[in-house]
Amino acid sequence: MxxxxxxxxxxxxxxxxxxxxxxxxxxxxxxxxxxxxxxxxxxxxxxxxxGGPLRKVQITVEDASLTRFALVSTPTTALAYNLSIRLTVRNPNWAIAIKHDKPLEAAYSFDGQQFDRAKVADKGDKQGARKTVVYRLDTNSDGRSVALGNAGEAEFKKENATGVFEVEVKLTGKFKYTLRKTKCNIVATCPLKLQLAPPGTPALVFQKVKCKPEKQENKYC
Known part of the structure; x- marks a missing residue:
């Protein structure tokens, strides 16, 4: 040139x-x-x-203990219990945070009958992308009324004989994803098998449980 x-x-x-x-x-x-x-x-x-697909929030019960679970004599059927649960909520999305649009709650059931409920997270709580939050829930009662019926009481006696109780934890809530208008309902069930361990007895090994989410109507959730 x-x-x-x-x-x-x-x-x-x-x-x-x-x-x-x-x-x-x-x-x-x-x-x-x-x-x-x-x-x-x-x-x-x-x-x-x-515009890409969202990865589902993952909920896992990492640990749980049951130190009391008994039927007590009242005018109606009631349960006395001490139940502790440690669960984690993980947001696997790599660039999108979540915000609780409704409180995240946990409902406890035995033989299909709810006997307690606990708040896990408040409305407005935020969780960053790829972050995991650990929650510790302690619930107890000296006699909470529950409509077990004859069949439920028979199931209680059956499980009481083995010392292992099947308790279901159901999580419900609603998330809003940042950078999007998408809001997703969260419904997940966690079936637990808890061996009764009265105070003063050695701690039992708990196998963590991955809670199963229900299918969403919104295809973007």
């Missing part, structure tokens, strides 16, 4: 060597490729964040 210019009244001509021109050309091509790839990557990221 050659060019000429006037310098102090004299015409001066110079040439750019061929290998230099080729290097400049290669650099410009490489720069163009990098720019194109960056634009494509940005489009893909925006599409995933704002």
């Amino acid at each position: 050659c060019g000429c210019c006037d310098d102090c009244g004299e015409r001066v001509c110079c040439c750019i060597p061929y290998h230099v021109r080729e290097n400049i050309k290669s650099c410009l091509i490489l720069l163009a490729v990098v720019v194109v790839l960056a634009v494509i990557a940005a489009i893909v990221i925006v599409a995933l964040v704002f």
Whole structure:
């Protein structure tokens, strides 16, 4: 590549060597490729964040203990219990945080009959992307009325004979995902098998349980 210019009244001509021109050309091509790839990557990221599928919130009961579970004599059927649960809520989405649009609650049932309920998280609580929050729930009563009926009382006596009780924990709530208008109802059930361990007895090993979410009507949830 050659060019000429006037310098102090004299015409001066110079040439750019061929290998230099080729290097400049290669650099410009490489720069163009990098720019194109960056634009494509940005489009893909925006599409995933704002329009891609959401990964479901994962709820797991990491630990649980039952130190009291008994039928007590009252005018109606009642349960006396001491139940402790440690559960985790994980947001697996890598770029999207969640915010509780409704309180997250846990309902406890025996033989299909609810006997207690506990608040896990308040409305407005936030959880960052790829973050896990641990909740400790302790519930107890000296006599909570529950409509077990004859069949339920028979099931209680059957399980009481083995010392292992089947208690279901059902989580309900609603999340709003940041960067989107999407709101998703959360309903998940956690079937627990708890061996009664009265105070003063050795702690029992609990096998953690992954709570099973119900199918969502919203396909984006």
